[in-house]
Structure formats: C-alpha cells, structure tokens
Amino acid sequence: MQLICGANGGNMDRRKFILGSTSALTGGLLLPGIVSSAVAQDLPAGAVASGILDALPGKRPLIKRSFRPPNYETPVSYFREAFTPNDAFYVRWHTGVPDIALADWRLHIAGPGVKSEREFTHDSLRRKFKTVEVAAVNQCSGNRRGLFNPHVAGVQWGFGAMGNAVWGGVRLKDVLEDAGVTASALEVVGNGADAPTLTGPDFVKSLPMWKALDPDTLIAFEMNGEPLPKWNGAPARLVAPGWTATYWIKALVDLTVTDKPFDGFWMKTAYRVPKGMFGASGFESQDTEQNSPITAIKLNSLVVDPAPGAVLERGRRIEVLGIAWDGGSGIRNVEVSLDGGKTWRDAKLQRDLGRYSWRQWRYAIKPEGAGAMTLMARAHARDGSTQTDTLVHNPAGYHHNVVQKVDYHVA
Amino acid sequence: MSHKDAVRNAITSVVLSASIATAAADETSIRLTEGPGLTQVQASCSMCHSLDYILMNSPFQDKAAWEKTVNKMVKVMGAPMTADDVTAVVAYLDSHYGKVAPTAP
Numbered sequence: 454m455q456l457i458c459g460a461n462g463g464n465m466d467r468r469k470f471i472l473g474s475t476s477a478l479t480g481g482l483l484l485p486g487i488v489s490s491a492v493a494q495d496l497p498a499g500a501v502a503s504g505i506l507d508a509l510p511g512k513r514p515l516i517k518r519s520f521r522p523p524n525y526e527t528p529v530s531y532f533r534e535a536f537t538p539n540d541a542f543y544v545r546w547h548t549g550v551p552d553i554a555l556a557d558w559r560l561h562i563a564g565p566g567v568k569s570e571r572e573f574t575h576d577s578l579r580r581k582f583k584t585v586e587v588a589a590v591n592q593c594s595g596n597r598r599g600l601f602n603p604h605v606a607g608v609q610w611g612f613g614a615m616g617n618a619v620w621g622g623v624r625l626k627d628v629l630e631d632a633g634v635t636a637s638a639l640e641v642v643g644n645g646a647d648a649p650t651l652t653g654p655d656f657v658k659s660l661p662m663w664k665a666l667d668p669d670t671l672i673a674f675e676m677n678g679e680p681l682p683k684w685n686g687a688p689a690r691l692v693a694p695g696w697t698a699t700y701w702i703k704a705l706v707d708l709t710v711t712d713k714p715f716d717g718f719w720m721k722t723a724y725r726v727p728k729g730m731f732g733a734s735g736f737e738s739q740d741t742e743q744n745s746p747i748t749a750i751k752l753n754s755l756v757v758d759p760a761p762g763a764v765l766e767r768g769r770r771i772e773v774l775g776i777a778w779d780g781g782s783g784i785r786n787v788e789v790s791l792d793g794g795k796t797w798r799d800a801k802l803q804r805d806l807g808r809y810s811w812r813q814w815r816y817a818i819k820p821e822g823a824g825a826m827t828l829m830a831r832a833h834a835r836d837g838s839t840q841t842d843t844l845v846h847n848p849a850g851y852h853h854n855v856v857q858k859v860d861y862h863v864a
Numbered sequence: 865m866s867h868k869d870a871v872r873n874a875i876t877s878v879v880l881s882a883s884i885a886t887a888a889a890d891e892t893s894i895r896l897t898e899g900p901g902l903t904q905v906q907a908s909c910s911m912c913h914s915l916d917y918i919l920m921n922s923p924f925q926d927k928a929a930w931e932k933t934v935n936k937m938v939k940v941m942g943a944p945m946t947a948d949d950v951t952a953v954v955a956y957l958d959s960h961y962g963k964v965a966p967t968a969p
C-alpha cells in the first residue's frame with residue numbers, strides 16, 4: 454500500500470486517489486493500466502495490448518505508449534487533483550531525453566531579431582529577472598488521437614496526454630527585451646538539447662512575437678514548486694499557456710529571434726491542421742493556403758470520477774467529478790445531461806485557479822432505475838465556444854473535443 | 865473487515881502486483897510476430913524507436929498507409945534502408961499488423 458499510495462505531495466488521500474471512489478470499488482477497477490473500458494473500446498486494439506503500466510525512474514506507473522522515445526500517459530484517476538503530481542505527469546519525447554546538470558546549463562539568445570546576443574546560466578537568469586508563476590494545462594497536440602474514428606497514425610493517446618500544473622520561472626518577454634527586440638523580429642525559435650538519432654530533423658519550434666512577448670509565456674524551471682523532472686524538460690522549458698504542448702520546448706538551450714518564418718520540419722510540415730477547420734491560428738507567419746499550425750487548445754471537458762463503466766449503487770447520491778479547460782478564455786459553465794442530450798443542467802464549478810488552468814466541476818446524481826445509465830458533459834467557454842457533438846476528423850488526429858458520453862451501470 | 869474493505873484490499877494487492885510486475889518492463893519485452901521481414905524490421909525500425917510503435921499503430925493501417933509511414937522514416941527521418949528493405953518491411957507490416965477487414969454483417 455505504502456509503495457504506491459503513501460508518497461509525498463498532493464492534497465488528497467493517495468489511497469482514495471489510486472483506487473478511485475465508489476466507482477472503482479464497485480466497478481471492478483479496470484486492470485491493467487487503470488484504463489477505462491470505454492477507452493479500450495475506442496483505441497486501436499494494438500494500443501490497448503501494448504499500453505501496459507510502467508514506471509520510468511522517478512515516476513509512478515503510467516500508461517506506456519512507447520518505451521523509446523518515452524511516451525507515457527497519465528491515468529485519468531490522477532486528474533482528481535487540481536494539479537497533476539509531477540511524478541504522475543505525462544511524458545512525451547520525439548527523441549532521446551537530455552540529462553543536463555543545472556550547473557552546466559546555458560541559454561543562448563541570438564538572431565536577426567535581437568540587438569545583442571545573450572548567454573545566461575541558471576544563476577544569472579534567476580538573479581536578473583523576476584520569478585513568476587502561471588497555472589496552466591499542458592496538453593499534447595495529439596491528446597485523444599487514439600480515439601479517432603477512423604484511426605490515424607501516431608502515438609495512440611487516450612485521455613491522459615495532458616496535465617495541469619503551476620509553472621514557475623522567468624518571463625520570456627523579460628529575457629527577450631533584455632537582448633533588445635528589433636522592429637523586424639517575427640518569430641522566436643526555441644530549441645532543446647535533444648537531438649535526432651539519425652539525420653532526421655531536430656525538434657525545433659517557433660512562436661509568433663505576440664505570444665513570445667505575452668507576460669504569461671515563461672522560461673520555466675519549476676513545476677508545482679519543484680524543479681522540473683528531466684522527463685518534463687529539466688532544467689528549463691518554455692511554457693506557452695493556452696497553446697498545445699508542442700510549443701513548450703523541453704531542455705531549452707537556444708532561442709533565435711528571426712525576421713523570417715522558421716521553416717523546420719516540425720513547423721512547416723508537422724503539427725498542422727487544415728486551413729480554417731478550427732478557426733484562425735493566430736500565427737499568420739506560419740499559415741499557408743492549405744493549412745495552419747495547430748496553436749490554441751480547444752475547449753474540452755472530461756469526466757474523472759466515477760470512471761466510465763463503473764457500477765453505481767441504486768438510490769445512493771454521489772457527486773460526479775470532472776474538469777473543463779480551454780485555450781485561455783476560461784470556462785463559463787459545464788452542463789450535464791442524463792437523458793442523452795435532451796435536457797442539460799449546470800454542474801457546479803469549483804474554484805477558479807486561473808484562466809489557463811483547468812476548472813474542476815461537480816454534479817450530484819442519485820441513480821434510481823437499475824440498468825444502463827449514460828452521462829454526458831459539455832463545457833462552454835467565455836469566448837462563446839462549445840464542444841463538438843461529432844468528431845472534426847483531420848489527418849494528424851488533433852483537437853478531439855467531442856462531448857463525452859460516459860456509460861455507467863446502476864445496480 | 866467489511867465487505868468493502870475486503871474488496872479494497874483485494875484491489876490494492878492487484879494494483880500493487882500489476883505495478884511491480886510492469887515497473888521493470890523495457891523494450892526487450894516487446895514481441896513481434898515471427899515472419900519474413902521481421903529481421904529487417906528489427907534492424908531498421910529499432911535504430912530510432914522501440915517496436916511498440918508498430919503494435920500501437922495496428923491493426924488499422926492498410927498497405928498504402930504502412931508504405932507511407934516507412935517512406936517517411938526513410939525520406940524525412942533518415943532511416944538507412946535499401947529499396948529491398950522497404951519492400952520487406954512494408955510486406956511484413958501489412959501481413960501481420962495491417963488493416964483487419966471489417967466482418968460482413
């Protein structure tokens with residue numbers, strides 16, 4: 454028991470946390486992997502079979518999608534906490550994972566878009582610039598790709614290629630302004646210490662100047678008050694709140710401010726959505742006639758507890774716990790339907806932890822009739838957007854934010 | 865001990881043993897189906913990534929989709945594969961991890 458449940462951190466009982474509540478106990482806790490049966494029905498069969506629980510050093514057992522590079526998904530049960538514990542936070546790499554001692558770490562800033570080059574150590578950066586914190590969801594662009602129908606190739610993520618954390622570090626804006634941004638500056642190109650195995654393209658991403666200069670965009674060293682785990686980008690990573698995690702360059706070592714659109718493979722070819730399918734990208738210098746870079750996270754919600762497939766006790770009142778988030782406009786309300794979408798009632802939103810954080814919600818139910826029961830949940834954002842009823846299929850498997858239908862059994 | 869506690873304890877021990885059993889797993893535990901082309905798959909694909917990428921991406925890719933994937937590995941990622949390697953690997957992936965035809969209603 455202590456091995457799994459007695460560890461540090463978090464603000465709730467780990468035992469309850471791992472086991473789930475009533476749902477997990479009566480629902481036969483879905484093993485292995487604490488993967489819900491609903492996800493198993495939707496993922497490719499091969500992804501279900503190979504998605505075992507496995508613990509990277511320093512991490513709790515997570516759902517292994519691939520060993521090398523390490524791609525590990527957070528089981529949904531961990532989302533019962535407002536902030537995802539660092540040792541349960543998902544892991545996503547395109548290449549090998551750099552291991553850089555803090556004392557050896559350097560950040561180099563250069564390019565035609567700055568007046569003078571800069572190089573910082575961890576100490577010099579921390580001493581020179583103010584430390585700030587931002588609560589934000591970090592979500593992989595391909596989160597829920599595995600649920601696409603028809604399936605598309607790629608890492609077959611379920612619901613857990615995301616997490617919510619408080620990110621601590623210095624503002625990218627302060628650092629860029631120290632180097633002096635020129636009038637011709639167009640994009641800020643971030644590169645990490647990771648490198649491809651063969652001759653493939655290095656994983657390098659750019660941000661438009663407005664996003665790079667947003668006061669909430671950080672060079673972060675900390676996550677939930679602790680140094681970043683190497684799996685999540687130590688010693689430093691970019692934090693681009695509201696945008697998908699592809700821009701949150703891990704093991705960041707180099708920033709180049711360009712006066713031309715950066716045309717590396719991971720910008721020009723990968724991480725693209727068909728033009729107009731999901732609205733304006735907000736990244737005009739990277740838009741083409743055909744497509745746009747994936748940028749802001751789409752409004753979404755998730756039922757966390759009871760887990761799909763749980764057996765609920767007839768006549769017993771329970772609270773359904775869920776989360777909702779978007780790209781930063783904030784959650785206006787979350788509605789729940791118990792009659793297949795005919796009528797909807799508002800869930801109770803929990804504390805607002807910031808516009809880039811997810812928002813927890815609760816909804817009390819008292820199942821009366823025995824048998825199958827379906828709960829639907831949909832969020833509405835402050836910017837007027839809502840979730841989609843049917844999947845907006847796209848070649849790379851991005852932005853799955855279909856209104857969730859969760860099946861329970863009442864007995 | 866109440867019934868619920870008993871259930872809880874039983875589940876805990878299963879979770880615990882499942883975690884321990886899998887905590888030591890690594891990519892050598894991956895088993896692909898034997899067949900012509902497996903040697904080339906192991907030699908080429910595992911230079912850069914573990915072979916669970918193949919399992920994970922099955923069985924929904926037809927031969928053309930696997931061909932596209934393998935060509936991307938050669939042209940974009942720099943996999944040093946000969947034309948014969950590509951042919952063998954694509955044939956293997958299609959035979960063992962290719963799209964399963966939907967069953968007739």
